[in-house]
Amino acid sequence: MLGSLPKAGLRALGHPLSGGVRGYCARAGQLQGLIFRQLFEPVSATYTYLLADQATREAVLIDPVLEKAPRDAKLVQDLGLNLLYAANTHCHADHITGTGLLKRMLPGCKSVISKDSGARADILIQEGHVIKFGKFALETRSTPGHTDGCLTYVLQDHSMAFTGDALLIRGCGRTDFQQGSPRTLYHSVHSKIFTLPDHCLLYPAHDYTGQSVTSVKEEKELNPRLTKTLEEFVKIMDGLNLPKPAQIDVAVPANLKCGIQDP
Ligand SMILES: N[C@@H](CCC(=O)N[C@@H](CSS)C(=O)NCC(=O)O)C(=O)O
Numbered sequence: 617m618l619g620s621l622p623k624a625g626l627r628a629l630g631h632p633l634s635g636g637v638r639g640y641c642a643r644a645g646q647l648q649g650l651i652f653r654q655l656f657e658p659v660s661a662t663y664t665y666l667l668a669d670q671a672t673r674e675a676v677l678i679d680p681v682l683e684k685a686p687r688d689a690k691l692v693q694d695l696g697l698n699l700l701y702a703a704n705t706h707c708h709a710d711h712i713t714g715t716g717l718l719k720r721m722l723p724g725c726k727s728v729i730s731k732d733s734g735a736r737a738d739i740l741i742q743e744g745h746v747i748k749f750g751k752f753a754l755e756t757r758s759t760p761g762h763t764d765g766c767l768t769y770v771l772q773d774h775s776m777a778f779t780g781d782a783l784l785i786r787g788c789g790r791t792d793f794q795q796g797s798p799r800t801l802y803h804s805v806h807s808k809i810f811t812l813p814d815h816c817l818l819y820p821a822h823d824y825t826g827q828s829v830t831s832v833k834e835e836k837e838l839n840p841r842l843t844k845t846l847e848e849f850v851k852i853m854d855g856l857n858l859p860k861p862a863q864i865d866v867a868v869p870a871n872l873k874c875g876i877q878d879p
Contacts, residue, residue: 647775650752651695654819654828655688657681660711660863661822664688665778667771668697669750676701676749678769678778679821680714682875688714689721700749703728705780705821706766707735707871709794710861716875727874732758733765735872741767754778757808761801762789768809776817783809784820785830788841791853793860794868798853802846810836 651668664684668675675697680688692699699722702715707729715727715737726738728747741747743758747769754769759782766789769778781789783805791798809818814833835842841852861867870876 647752647771647773649750650771651675651697652776653691655684655691657684657711659683660861661824662708662711663819663821663823663828664714665819666691666697667749667752667754668695669752672750673697674749675699676703676747676754677714677718678703679705679708679780680718682712682714682717682870685714685717685721689718692722699725701726701728701739701747703747703754703769704733704735704737704871705769705778705782706730706763707733707794707868708781708821709763709864709868709871710822711863712867712870713875716873729874730756730758730765730767732760733763733872735765735874737874759783759801759804759808760795761791761797761799761804762794764795766804770812770816774812774816776819777809777812778819778821779809780821783818783835783839783842785818785823785825785827786835786839788839788853790856790858792856792858793864798850799846801853802842802849805842810842 649670651670653666655664662681664680665678673696680702702718702725704713719725719727728739729735729737731740731742741756745756747754753772757768759766759768762781766780766782768782791801812832816832818830841849
């Protein structure tokens, strides 16, 4: 019963309400002038992220879902933001991206995906590309292995990163279709994500267990797959035997066109 614990007890538990420990949300908000929202789509358990500059109102959406485009567009409008980019971390197999529809709903917004995904978009990017919005910027890191075109977007001060399906909380993206390769994924995570600072908060594209955020330190210590050796990791991934995503046959062709609304 946390309600009856004294503050010292809460602090000992590292609970955000203790006042002595900053919770993840508070820490994310520490970056002066950054508007940040994590949004959820329950059918495919997909997280969409809205980032914006409080001063200029310029904004970016990461991994929007088609069915939630009206919600996302309304939030952008309610907050008085100017959505510059709707960016995908990769060509998703489990849901249709909202980028095509958002472009229609919010004229001026440009779709973004990696060149290596083979998908269409207004802007095709690669390792090193920088997505600017106001005084903020997302650096692009190429993190293939779940798919060839997977990207991780890293905020310029390395306090937050958006890992798509490359790294999930205590897990990682499957490697059994869409050019998946466990060896490539292992290398991507270790060289491009685990090299970020320990305190860097990691925001995945999905979570199936009710969690919302993790950190480099946590995953380096606790990820049950990626703390293993490469050979052990390959064995785990090759033995997952997961059912195919329910929407894969409609999602992949649509996402190669940046969502069904894209002409
Ligand atoms: N049941 C879901 C699909 C679940 C799934 O396969 N998730 C992917 C990411 S979306 S392609 C994955 O990589 N999972 C890794 C894991 O360990 O679960 C559906 O039908 O949509």
